[in-house]
Amino acid sequence: MAKVVLKLGDDISTDIxxxxxxxxxxLPSETPQYAFADLPEFNSKLRSGQIxxxxxxxxxxxxxxxxxxxxxxxxxxxxxxxxxxKNFARIFMQNAINLGLRLVVCPEIxxxxxxxxxxxxxxxxxxxxxxxxxxxxxxKARQAIIDAGGLIAYTRQRLLASAGSRKKA
Amino acid sequence: xxxxxxxxxxxxxxxxxAVKAGDVVEPKVSLAxxxxxxxxxxxxxxxxxxxxxxxxxxxxxxxxxIILDHRVPAESAKTATxxxxxxxxxxxxxxxxFHDIRGDEGGICHQILPENxxxxxxxxxxxxxxxxxxHGALGAFSFGIGATEMASVWxxxxxxxxxxxxxxxxxxKGKFGRYVLPKDFILxxxxxxxxxxxxxxxxxxxxxxxxxxxxxxxxxVANMSVEAGATSGIFPxxxxxxxxxxxxxxVKGPIDIFGPDPEAEYDQVIEINVSELEPMVACPHTVDNxxxxxxxxxxxxxxxxxxxxxxxxxDDLAVAARLLKGxxxxxxxRMLVFPASFRxxxxxxxxxxxxxLVKAGAVVMNPGCGCCLGVHEGALGxxxxxxxxxxxxxxxxxGNPKAEVYLxxxxxxxxxxxxxxITDPRKGGK
Numbered sequence: 027m028a029k030v031v032l033k034l035g036d037d038i039s040t041d042i043x044x045x046x047x048x049x050x051x052x053l054p055s056e057t058p059q060y061a062f063a064d065l066p067e068f069n070s071k072l073r074s075g076q077i078x079x080x081x082x083x084x085x086x087x088x089x090x091x092x093x094x095x096x097x098x099x100x101x102x103x104x105x106x107x108x109x110x111x112k113n114f115a116r117i118f119m120q121n122a123i124n125l126g127l128r129l130v131v132c133p134e135i136x137x138x139x140x141x142x143x144x145x146x147x148x149x150x151x152x153x154x155x156x157x158x159x160x161x162x163x164x165x166k167a168r169q170a171i172i173d174a175g176g177l178i179a180y181t182r183q184r185l186l187a188s189a190g191s192r193k194k195a
Numbered sequence: 196x197x198x199x200x201x202x203x204x205x206x207x208x209x210x211x212x213a214v215k216a217g218d219v220v221e222p223k224v225s226l227a228x229x230x231x232x233x234x235x236x237x238x239x240x241x242x243x244x245x246x247x248x249x250x251x252x253x254x255x256x257x258x259x260x261i262i263l264d265h266r267v268p269a270e271s272a273k274t275a276t277x278x279x280x281x282x283x284x285x286x287x288x289x290x291x292x293f294h295d296i297r298g299d300e301g302g303i304c305h306q307i308l309p310e311n312x313x314x315x316x317x318x319x320x321x322x323x324x325x326x327x328x329x330h331g332a333l334g335a336f337s338f339g340i341g342a343t344e345m346a347s348v349w350x351x352x353x354x355x356x357x358x359x360x361x362x363x364x365x366x367x368k369g370k371f372g373r374y375v376l377p378k379d380f381i382l383x384x385x386x387x388x389x390x391x392x393x394x395x396x397x398x399x400x401x402x403x404x405x406x407x408x409x410x411x412x413x414x415x416v417a418n419m420s421v422e423a424g425a426t427s428g429i430f431p432x433x434x435x436x437x438x439x440x441x442x443x444x445x446v447k448g449p450i451d452i453f454g455p456d457p458e459a460e461y462d463q464v465i466e467i468n469v470s471e472l473e474p475m476v477a478c479p480h481t482v483d484n485x486x487x488x489x490x491x492x493x494x495x496x497x498x499x500x501x502x503x504x505x506x507x508x509x510d511d512l513a514v515a516a517r518l519l520k521g522x523x524x525x526x527x528x529r530m531l532v533f534p535a536s537f538r539x540x541x542x543x544x545x546x547x548x549x550x551x552l553v554k555a556g557a558v559v560m561n562p563g564c565g566c567c568l569g570v571h572e573g574a575l576g577x578x579x580x581x582x583x584x585x586x587x588x589x590x591x592x593x594g595n596p597k598a599e600v601y602l603x604x605x606x607x608x609x610x611x612x613x614x615x616x617i618t619d620p621r622k623g624g625k
Contacts, residue, residue: 037390037481039589046568047594050266050273052235052342064596088391088424092589093568094325096235096341116395116426117325121341165395167219167358180355181243181347188351189249 027153028082028108030141032068036086040098040118049095054125057097058104072105079106082145084137086111090118096125103127110135110143110150123168124177131162197458199362200429201397204336208319216361216462221353225318225335226258230304230564231265232323232342234277237284239346253288254352260292260313261285262304265564267296270571302536302562305329305418305504309410310538312444316432317451321345321354326504326586328421332413333440334432334452336397339421360426361462362397363388367404369470374620376514377412378506378584378604380404381419382475384467386485394424396462399455404469405430410439411508418505419586422482431455474619476582477602480590488607494617496601497579499524501608502533502560503567506584509539509546511605516548518609518620524556525615531566531573532559557612569594582617584608 048060062069071077083102089111090098099121102109109122110130122129132150137143141154150159164172174180196213198206206214208222229236244251253259261281269275278296285293294300294307301307305326308314316334321327323345330337340354348354365384371377385392398420400413408416413430420428430436431454440446474488501507501515512534524530532552534540540562543549549559565571567585575581575598583593588600601617610620 039587041568041587041589041591045591045596046570049232049568049570050271050277052232052277053238064591088394091390091424092325092587094323094327094339094341095232096343099341113391113394115391115424117339117341120344124341124343165358167356170356177343177347177355178239178242181350182247184355185243185249185350186247189247 027142028080028145030084030137030139030143031077031081032083033137033139034083034085037088037091038085039092040090040095041092043090043098044095044101046093049097052097054100054104057101061101061105077105080108082108082110082143084110084135087113089114091115096121099125099127108145110145120168123164123171126176129164131164132159133162134159197456197460199397199459199461200399200431200455201336201360201362201427202459203453203455204317204319205359207317214359216359218359220357220359221355222319222357223353224258224321224348225315226260226308226313226320227345227348228260228262228304228308228320228322228324228327229345230262230324231274231277231281233261233281233284235342236323236345236349237280239343240349243346243350253290253349256289257291259290259349260308261290262294262307263296263301264303264562266571267301267561267563267565270565298537300537302538303504303507303564305414306508306535306539309333309414310444310536312440312446315446315450316436317453321348325421326418328425328428329414329418329504331417331420331427331429332410334430334436336427336429338427360395360397362399363393364461364464365398365400366402366464366466367400367469368402368466369404369468371469372472374606375469375472375474376604376606377408377415379472379475380467380469381416382477382485382602383472385419385423385483386475388423388465390422390481390483391424393420396425398423398425398428400428400430406433406435409510410435411510414508415505422586474604474607474621476607476617477588479588479599479601482586482588482602488617488619491617494580494601496528496582496611496615496617498573498575498581499528499530499608499612500533500566500573500581500583500585501530501605502535503564503585504535505586506605507533507535507539507562509542511584512539512543512548514605515609516551518606519555519557519612520551522555522613524612528612528615530557530612532557533566534562536562566593568592582608582611
């Protein structure tokens with residue numbers, strides 16, 4: 027079971043998730059402190075450890091639009107949050123997959139802060155309201171990266187495979 | 196099989212006869228661009244090689260470009276240290292397309308790439324910046340990626356697992372009215388299809404108006420295509436593309452010109468008659484909240500910004516200089532100008548535009564991105580309003596979530612500087 031800890035609307039930009047003024051901070055180990063820095067209440071809950079891993083952010087359409095800054099994905103990954111949205115902007119979605127941040131595309135999702143969700147591969151059951159919502163599969167092009175455990179591991183596999191085949195040849 | 200522009204480019208970049216929307220491909224990259232976030236790319240790149248026994252070496256140093264532009268000159272010790280780390284990596288890996296903080300060759304990445312001839316039609320370009328869509332102005336398939344994705348490109352020379360996008364064909368007809376500019380066209384389009392209207396798709400631009408549009412205007416339109424969610428905005432290359440590449444970018448080598456097949460299948464076709472457009476304004480806090488300037492109402496402006504990768508080119512500065520020459524910016528309103536590159540800065544100096552702007556009261560800054568995304572100079576105070584020719588008006592964008600940003604063309608920005616209120620340039624002063 028996963029609890030909704032933040033409910034957001036449409037078009038949540040990466041400027042909201044990770045404000046530009048903190049962009050000199052780049053390392054995934056350092057970015058989580060600035061997650062949602064302009065929502066000070068939620069940011070302080072995150073920083074003080076009040077949000078358990080596996081908690082859910084629910085959002086509307088086009089979550090993660092705007093800048094390609096990877097900090098927006100790494101700062102949420104740092105707390106092992108799950109983002110459920112009606113849909114995601116392309117670059118944010120790719121960054122999240124590359125870093126192993128869990129995203130769930132759920133076009134009809136209805137949930138409020140405090141609701142308990144059961145997230146299954148094909149649907150989300152909102153235990154609080156009793157309603158069920160269909161989950162859309164992520165684009166097929168992304169699955170190999172997820173299966174490898176992220177893009178760094180996937181690229182490393184590819185690199186070693188091609189170095190190996192060069193040695194054999 | 197008939198192919199769209201992006202399908203043709205991806206077929207070539209993967210050595211296949213044909214690809215179609217939905218196919219998963221691993222295209223070869225012709226140019227991989229980063230800016231200050233190369234500091235993170237370097238970190239992730241080294242991470243890939245960790246414990247592999249392989250020496251971290253980029254796949255092709257001549258296909259990597261790094262431009263310092265987001266925080267120049269450095270505003271903090273942290274940024275300066277990141278920039279130093281980038282310089283050391285560039286030297287060690289022998290990357291030549293490196294543009295440091297210099298008045299002779301520096302500037303904003305999305306101007307540096309085209310003006311130096313780094314982008315060629317029909318190629319695949321990636322950049323760790325969402326506005327990498329800009330380079331579709333020259334007929335490339337050019338799109339933004341994250342830092343880890345770039346680290347993977349540096350290692351392999353390919354982008355892994357790209358799904359060939361569907362394409363929306365945009366056909367523009369008619370003649371732009373006085374003080375109606377390519378910026379107004381793209382703001383209108385974003386307002387029409389929404390901030391997610393082209394998500395995961397490509398916008399391909401056609402029509403008689405596009406054929407007459409100079410490359411500078413095409414760069415503005417391609418740049419902001421991402422604000423409709425588009426993966427890329429592409430202008431099939433034509434005579435204007437060739438003229439720009441030969442005359443302005445001084446490209447000496449072969450240029451391969453090809454367009455989409457006439458029978459290509461499009462997801463959607465959108466027709467726009469630009470004769471009917473008036474100057475447009477994107478109101479806070481989303482780029483698709485677009486209204487004709489006449490319907491914006493009386494909005495007092497504290498800060499005007501002209502410049503950036505969207506509208507910091509010579510003809511943008513020319514429009515502003517023409518409107519401001521011999522006049523004064525209204526008291527209570529301040530104006531910042533960011534040319535897109537030092538080449539443009541120098542041209543604007545020679546043509547007298549810089550003097551016209553400064554005498555009117557504008558502050559001309561060095562080329563850079565800092566103000567647009569609120570990381571450097573030009574921050575807004577609580578409750579202040581900015582009117583800017585940049586590309587985003589998200590909450591917090593110019594460094595303050597308690598401020599508001601409106602987006603417009605250089606003509607609307609300059610006309611508004613004279614009155615201190617958002618003003619229709621066709622009507623002029625008070």
